[in-house]
Amino acid sequence: MTHNTHPEETEQRILDSARRLFAEKGYEKTSIQDILNDLGLSKGGLYHHFKSKEAILDQLNADEWAVTARLLDELIKRDDMSALEKLRALIISAVDVPNHLDLVRSQLALLKDPTFFTANMRFWSTELPKSFRSLIDMGVQDGSIPTTYPEEAAQLLSLLGNYWLMPCFYPADHADMERRIRCLATMLDAIGVPVFDETLILRLGEGLADLMSEEAPASA
Amino acid sequence: MTHNTHPEETEQRILDSARRLFAEKGYEKTSIQDILNDLGLSKGGLYHHFKSKEAILDQLNADEWAVTARLLDELIKRDDMSALEKLRALIISAVDVPNHLDLVRSQLALLKDPTFFTANMRFWSTELPKSFRSLIDMGVQDGSIPTTYPEEAAQLLSLLGNYWLMPCFYPADHADMERRIRCLATMLDAIGVPVFDETLILRLGEGLADLMSEEAPASA
Structure with missing residues (x-):
């Protein structure tokens, strides 16, 4: 297993080990040596893939993003949806794609x-925000997202969707979560970004509820 | 200077030194010993005031908050202002009180x-958010803040006011900043929190512009 016959497999093992150790011990307190010990890997075997602990962290972040980025690329190319529908599909995917939820x-x-x-x-x-911005600009063009705040909306979708809506940062039961999403919907409607329709509000509420109920075992 | 004749003065010197060293070297890389060396203080002299580096960090955060908390207490007691006017005064103070801006x-x-x-x-x-919440609840009572989202509004005022509006996190020129504040005003109006009137928008814009122009030397 320590031989580098399948470089992509080794890289994935390093990332899985680092993700687990960072979560258990904290990033600062995890050393490259801890990861090597965990995998029975040589120093050279790891540095072949990642030049530093920070590079591993960057890759973990990039992986989380890659799923969404691929979907965004596909959505942008489609000509059977308005930009608003594409933006809805992107948001739904955050809680709907099983692998992404993992x-x-x-x-x-x-x-x-x-x-x-x-x-x-x-x-x-x-x-x-750049990804949201590209869809919002398309929506200003096709008339489906009539906002005068494209950059602000892109920043807020990213900040509020990834941080404020998350029960790990802002504790919430199911009712709190639905009210929070409705509040966000009302505010975005007011700046010309009517992305949260009734269907999206309910599906997002269910998706985030799944995340709440399964959060405890995942972080244990 | 190393004698503990003025304990409050020593405590303030420790906080000033820690604030500067944390900013220069980072919190993780600053040791208690660095602070002792900086001040020519003995270990006992410091541990008399703070039991750990984390306790110093907590106190720095508490100090930042204390100015606002005192004003909030004063405002809550006043009976010549509506809750909405009190909330406006609290927000203005964040950029208007000279010491607080420092x-x-x-x-x-x-x-x-x-x-x-x-x-x-x-x-x-x-x-x-608890502080904003107390004023918002008063505003629901006196009719000046007709919102059905009191908790959400309290969370968003805190998150967006301290983080999203700050040009160090979301770079902005003067025009960007005014548009960002107007966007926030429109969204808060939509959820029944009409706190940003034209006067507040302009004063907050000026205050944050001051923060932008003087940010570089302060962090150098």
Whole structure:
């Protein structure tokens, strides 16, 4: 298993081990040596894939994002949906795609670590809004998202969707969560981004409820 | 200077030194010994005031909050203002009280440190909303804040006011900042919290512009 015959497999094992150790011990307190011990891997075997602990952290964040980025690419190309419908599909996917929900769960435990949390907040404030922005700009063009606040809406969808809606940061029962989503819907409607219709509100509420009920075992 | 004749003065010197060192070196990389060396203080002299590095961090956060908490207490007691006017006064104070702006500036440099940033985000998501909530509940009672989302509004005022509006997290020029505040105003109006009137929008815009222009030297 220590031979580098399947480099992608080794890389995935390093990432899985690091994700688990970062969540258990915290990012700062996990050393490269801890990961090597966990996997029975040589120093060279790891550095072949990642030049530093920070590079592993970056890759974990990038993986979480990759699922959404692929979907965004597919959505942008489609010509049978309005931009507003595409934006809805992107948001639904965050709680609807089974593999993605597993990733979200593993990230939630990691987010207790300050370094990981800070890196995520930075990603959510800089890179992620660009993806929402591309769909919102398309919606301004096709008339489905009549907003004069495209950049602000993109930032808020990213910040409020990834952080404020999450019960691990803002504790909520099912009723709190539905009210929170309805509040967000009302505010986004007011700035010309009517993305949360009744269907989306209910599905997002159910998806986030799943995340709540299964959060405890995932972070144990 | 190392004698403990003025305990409050020593405590303040420790806090000032820690704030500067945390901002320069990062919280994780600053040791208690670094603070002792900086002040020419004995270990006992410091542990008399703070039992750990984390306790110093907690106190720095508490100090930032104390100015606002005192004003909140005063405002709650007044009977010549509506709850909405009190909420406006509280928000104005964040950029209008000169001493508070100095504290905000010193915090902005610190917020680059993941541990400090994470502690602040936690405070903004848990404790700070309680203060906004008390004023919003008063406003629901006196009719000046006709919202059905009191808890959500309290959380959002805290999160968006302390984080999203800040140009250190979401870069902005003067025009961006005014548009961002107007976007927030429109959204809060829509959920029955008409706190941002034209006067508040302009004063907050000016206050945050001051913070932008003086941010660079403060964090250097």
